[in-house]
Amino acid sequence: MPGTPERGSAGPGLREVLLHRGYLGLLLVSALVGVPISLAAFGFVGLEHELQHWVWESLPDAAGYDRAPWWWPLPALLLAGLLLAPVVTRLPGRGGHVPVDGLGGPPGLPRDVPGVLLAALACLPLGAVLGPEAPLMAMGGGLALLAVRSARRERQPRLVPVLGAAGSAAAIATIFGSPLVAGVMLIEAAGLGGPQLVVLVLPCLLASGVGALVFTGFGHWTGLSIGALSLPHVPKSGVPDPGDFLWGVPLAVVIAAVCVAGQALGRRVKTYTTGTPHRTAVRTVLCALAVGGCLAAYALITGRTPEEAALSGQATLGALAADPASWPIGVLLALVACKAVAWGVALGSLRGGPIFPAILLGAALGVACAPLPGFGTAPGLAVGLVAAGASVTRLPVTSTVLAAMLLGGEAANLMPLLIVAGVTAFIAGELLRGLAERTPAPAGPAAARAGGARARAGGGGAPAAARARAPRGGGA
Helix, strand or coil, X not given: CCCCCCCCCCCCCXXXXXXXXXXXXXXXXXXXXXXXXHHHHHHHHHHHHHHHHHHHHHHHHHCCCCCCCCCCHHHHHHHHHHHHHHHHHXXXXXXXXXXXXXXXXXCXXXXXXXXXXXXXXXXXXXXCCCECHHHHHHHHHHHHHHHCCHHHHHHCCXXXXXXXXXXXXXXXXXXXXXXXXXXXXXXXXXXXXXXXXXXXXXXXXXXXXXXXXXHHHHHHHHCCCCCCCCCCCCCCCCXXXXXXXXXXXXXXXXXXXXXXXXXXXXXXXXXXXXXXXXXXXXXXXXXXXXXXXXXXXXXXXXXXXXXXXXXXXXXXXXXXXXXXXXXXXXXXXXXXXXXXXXXXXXXHHCCCECHHXXXXXXXXXXXXXXXXXXXXXXXXXXXXXXXXXXXXXXXXXXXXXXXXXXXXXXXXXXXXXXHHHHXXXXXXXXXXXXXXXXXCCCCCCHHHHHHHHHHHHCXXXXXXXXXXXXXXXXXC
């Protein structure tokens, strides 16, 4: 297939690239892989939600409790650590990348997929403060590569990141509530322009659109929840006034600081768990138990169910947006404190995605600040959603689109505030990371310190498959 033209070269134009037989074959494969990947994603998400319901609702009810007691996270997370430890020490792929490193590394091989799924199912339903997005992306990328023989992958190495990104997009299209979010994420993460961007993005958009159609249709047919991030009820808002920006800008900085601090804790925990390989299993279990302790502390402090602080935060986020008045400021601050520490520990030791819990942290801080004079619940929620997303993923455009999608009909009024808060949080997060990188590395093996430095350099949510440059020749 003709090469994609580099800047300043006389290579083939976009028309020649798009009409080449190899690229048309890649588009066809991308559309076809969206179907089985979306069905696999549906099965994973459905099973994860059923296990979560059983652990946190059905089992406590069977034990005679009207809700999970304060100590419930301790045995649940201990079990999660015990199940995860052999996966990360013995199986290929080590259960997927450590969440503090972002949403993913290079596209995983098909042989790594079972370990990724086992690790996610060991952590997420039992209360790990992580989301399903990273395991879904790893699963989608690995399964997509099954469409191409290993020999062909070796002959055309540039095919791997494109097809892997298409599979990842198909898997996460609906978990974010829309294929558009997945497409925008890949566009922003790729860092490309012109024909190269089109060559990469078209397969991803095609796979995510087909995947979302199958995923949603299968969900309606079976009646099972598809687990998409959504807010069924959102506080009403008007046009932002100066007071919203007066409070929204510093609030975005505070939220960025909380998220960056959580990621910094995650990097230290990663060094602790992986720095001494023969102790990784034991330390993974201890970290999982520490996460359970944070969740139990929230229940003891507030007298509420630990389930609010556990898990990815999707259900709690919906409850918070639907009825903010039922959440006292003290409860919200306790939620942020306990969940942020639990999230930081989980980022460096367990397996899952970093985005969903961070969004809840930002939303909780935003609603807690809503009573400030001249502010309000709707602008506070909006700032929280976009600031947390931008500071954690390091993708401000993707975070703004995701926040707008969550806010639904209220997004039009709040769009100026979303943009300003997203940019502010992104800049604040980058400045804070720069300050953190100037501090001395913690004591430990040189390899562990080097790994931490690499994590800091690539700690955003953008998958490496998406960041990779488009292939010069992409026949499937």
